Amino acid sequence: MKISRNWLNDYIISNKTDTELVDFFTQLGLECTVSQFKYNFSNVTVGKVIKCNKHPNADKLKLCEVDLGNKIEEIICGAPNVKDGLTVPVAKVGSKVGELKIKKVKIRDIYSNGMICSGKELGINDDNNGIMVLDSNLNAGDDFIDALNLKEDSIFDFDITPNRGDCFSHLGIARELAIIEKKKINIKKYKLKLSNFKTSDLIDVKIHKKDLCSRYSCRIIKNISVNESTDWLKNKLSLINQKSINNIVDLSNFIMFDTGQPLHVFDLDKLKGKINIRLAKKNEEFITLDNIKLKLSEEDIVIADDEKPVALAGVIGGINSNVDSSTKNILIESAVFDEIRIRKTSKKYDYSKEASKRFERGIDLNNTVDSMNKFSNLLVDTTKADIASDYIDVCSTKNTRLIAFDVMKCNNFLGTSLNSKKIKDIFSLLNINCSKEINSFNCIIPSYRNDIEFEVDLFEEVARVYGYNNIPSNNNFYVPSNSFINDQELLDDKIRNFLSSNGFNEHYSNSLYSKKDCDLNSDLKPVKLINPLSVEMEYVRNSLFPGLMRAVSFNQRRGKKFIKLFEIGNISFLCRESSSKTSQIKKVMLVWVGDKINHWNNPLYQDLFSIKGELKSLFNMLNILNVNFKLNDKKLDVVIGKKIIGYLKYVDKNNLKSFGISSDIFVCSIDLHHLFKYFNNKIVYNKIYSFPSIERDISILINKKYTNEEIMNSIFQNGGEYLNDVELFDLYEGNEIPKDSKSLAYSLKFKSNSKTLTDKEVDIFFNKILNILKSSFKAKQR
Template sequence: EAEKLSDVFTFHICEVDSLDKLPDGDYVFDLKVLPDRAHDLLSHLGVARELSSLLGVSFNDPTPQYKIPEATATNLQIKLETDLCRRYTARIVRNVSVGASPEWVVKHLESIGQRSINNVVDAANLVMYDCGQPIHAFDLDKITGSIVVRMAKAGEEITTLDNKQVKLSERDMVIADDAHVLAIAGVKGGKVAEVDVNTKNIIIEVANFDGTTVRKTRRNINIFTDAAKRFENDLSPELCEYAMREVSGLLVEYGCKDFEEIVDVYPKKQIPKTLSFRLSKMSSMLGYELTPEESEQVLNRYNFKFSKDGDKYEIDVPAMRLDLNIEEDMVEEFGRVLGYDKVPPILPNIEYKPEVDDTYNKISIARAKLLADGYSEVMTYAFCDKGEVEVLASASDKKFLRTNLKDGLTESVKLNVLNSPLLATADVKVFEIGKVFFKDHEEWHVAYGNKKEIKEVVLDEFCKNLSLDTFASSDDAKQDILEQNNTGERFKIWSLYPFIVRDIALWVPNSVSDNEIAKVIKENANELVVKGPDLFDKFTKGEKTSYAFRLVFQSFDRTLTDDEVGQVMEKINSALKAHSDWELR
């Protein structure tokens, strides 16, 4: 059953990173929830609701109906000095006994990879994983005056619960009292008002903070928490009430009785959303006909309240579903629920007649000419360290768009010359056809050359004396194309490890050919010789001829040592010396 449930997650909700079986026979799913659904699926209740809707089974909220004692009046003062805090609810609980959590709480937290801290902190964490709303607790007796939600002052510092000293900026939101910074809003609590074994009275905080602000702060101070993960993807402020009720109920289970009234500062309430979609558009975008019965079945399974007017449906979007905003969101929702595998594989009927592109023709002419002349095409970076057009958010050494091809091609030639033993060529000839960029315009250029000289011209200038008709009608050109299409293997894997070059030169009688020598070398080489023997020098003096061969050694799994290469060379040299009339130079 667990494997079947895993398939439901994968095909309809999100990826399953892992599925682990516990000693008691239960299973733990580790889900990879995407940001667009983090606001409701980063919670056990959210996942349970989603599964109940997909599987067509009734959803029963497992949260116990706690009986919370009647609350007494409170003098707790909350001040919001920034609208980046959308809602702040808090309540005082007195005469709390801080200690170890019940065994069921400890086991529950351990099953999801969390450690138990104390009963108060565990209650807050348990509720967060249950409904997705982060909760924090402060020691009331360590707080001076009112609770203030504000932006930090430049240079203000806080020591976090894990003893990290953090310097804040004016872009960071904090929870403070009249004397100290108590917490980094949505990210991490501070040591100043930490709940410990000596704590007797607490303030429970259940708030809603702006996701963008939390994300920027978290990245700037390099602190990642489960609370920040939930806030930075945005949450519905309506969750605060549910979470406060649930955490209060857990504290009742721990024996707490003295609850003060909840202070709820909620300046701009979340406006209920309605969303309409047309069944005809739904069917058109999904690629198959959707019946009214099918669409209403999906809406009912997800408990969407809706009204219908002909082809048009209007739904009341649940407060927790922050991802449903436009008609296309509902199309995606239906596709996900019904299964994208049900979309029939029909090729679209698209009639497209491409226009003749003069630039494309010129590029083809230039490329054909250069390839025919023995050049190889390369593609270099369009970004460089100097130029006229600066690029935003780029690497420090590539801040500009190139104004020429020559610089990049020069570097390409240098690199290819270094690798020329592997290429088995002494003459590196390369070209590039590409755009260069100026402040007020762009140009197509052609650059070509070798290690001696690089030339660069505008594409139009290069093609001025060349004709596409000449290439198209030439029998030689046609034959070249046919030969290129029948070259067999076009790609060969390259090793990432460095190569070593060794040369062998020897005198032999004029009657001995280079092929005879190459055969002896090959027979005594091994798999480390990836190139060669390549003959690169020959001259005759009297009755003897000198041959020079080049061998390239390289491994695909390690960097070769001189000793390894030396052993192969020693074997080859011994085989050559075995011929009495051959003399190594």
């Protein structure tokens, strides 16, 4: 948000430099930068166009006689709006406008002795559609800067946090500057010249639900003229990059940037009946000021007369009640609407403008009438107007907030030793009134500080005004042990490091998908966006699969045949049990493409078994040892204990056609939320013993219905205390054995940590294993 220093001077004057103020504002928590505004012209005067004739040798140029006070010059101008009688800025011969030095030049055989300037050329505004037209009361020959009372300025650009809605105005920043200067700001009180008619006699206001609008103030002004704004007003708005429209719109914008209170002005004669602040009806039609037709929902707040909506409250006005050049009577609205509804409406219809930004962040409940009076007073200065002798003010909420404050608790929290007087002095700078008690007292919070709700918020105010740099450092740090939580990002980092070290590349996908992408995962219904950027980004992703497949397709089209990718990211889906009706979980998905990396000496082969081995290595690195793979239809479930945490599967070719992929692809998806419950980051070191081990191999013929997991579990259960490891090193299915059977070969390692084993000791357990396999699985030793 841009703030003019000259504008701030209306409230409080500081002798500090711009750089010093930037530092002080930043220390108060208001991060900002500053730039200098200097006019890029010199020797520009006020001129009056006496005659304006068509150039004899050019269709689009005009030959103007311009009175410059002490002489009359001929100037050629191509602006479409130049004509007799206008008062204009003129850059005389020898002056400078930007980088352009004005010279006497010959244009189509006629000399031009200067240049009539536009507002954009002079840096006054962004209007480049024609020359700048000045007030006709200005005198020819007067210096342009003096005539318009133009001043060089410093423009502060603040990055205001969402909780500080009170700082979205020059008044709000002036309050912060008053803290820096330890002064009070100067707020003018306006005494209005009132007419003898009443607002309450001409219109009525009804708030249909109290929570929609906590305060609604309005006043009628009659017999106005809609015309161009005065120069001072245009200059003020121009400095903060606001375009001038007309005196009514410009004044309402000025008040908003000045006091933080958005105003809306209705053409009174276009309103039918009373003003209703209500919720819109379902699919109720409303045409905005920029002539866009909207179908409203039942969550939108509207301002309506007895026939129709005339404004989308706090967001945008309607074309059916707008102020135009024929407007004579107006109704000024100054209100406080429900912040949450305003934000939802502005986002829904993509109308996040200056007014809605302020309503969303909360505005001062006690500022509506003062802002309306300031508008009325300034309007009388720009045009003739009759102000109603009263105003309507419907207020459904009392904004007095009382918070108990404890000095000792504050000091313990901040690590300071401030006394009660010092803290009360700080609160005085913040306009927080305190009761008379000393060590524990009540604080009355100003109505504009909507961000202060709890005692700890007052602690923060003490800290920022006292100065964070003034709080002494403490070498000791005390915190309850139960406040520490496990860092789930640690699991993500370990997975990334392992996979990156084992030939995988990490991929990042767009988190927004098309409906076609989301339909690939029929198990989870996707969350649809209200305002999607395009049909290709209409839903929040419900799977990592489509993004990874696009990456595979991209790489394959560029000749890559062996690909290993992974992605860690959140997916979202509809969930009835959730309060938000949506849920989000974090997944990791791995992709394997290709069956071999060619090498002249030792090619690397990839199949389902090598992939399972990689996954086993990943889980071992995470200290998760009880992982198994169980066949479930056309996929392998990844199981820890009895909990399914993911799957490994071969991708159906039908799901790959839309991506232009024909290769065989394996994918593994793991739920990181469940995996984190089993993740153990503690490293256990075991003593290495020097006693040798004894290895025995066993080869059996067994029915195919039995799984490797069942057999290995049986071997371990009957292998005794010395069985250290079991490894399947051969699997055979072929012509030489029955079709319903398979040949398995295992390597068994026996070892003791206290002695050297003998063959007789190992034979006892080895024979027991053989007997169990023969009796339980009908296995035959080969």
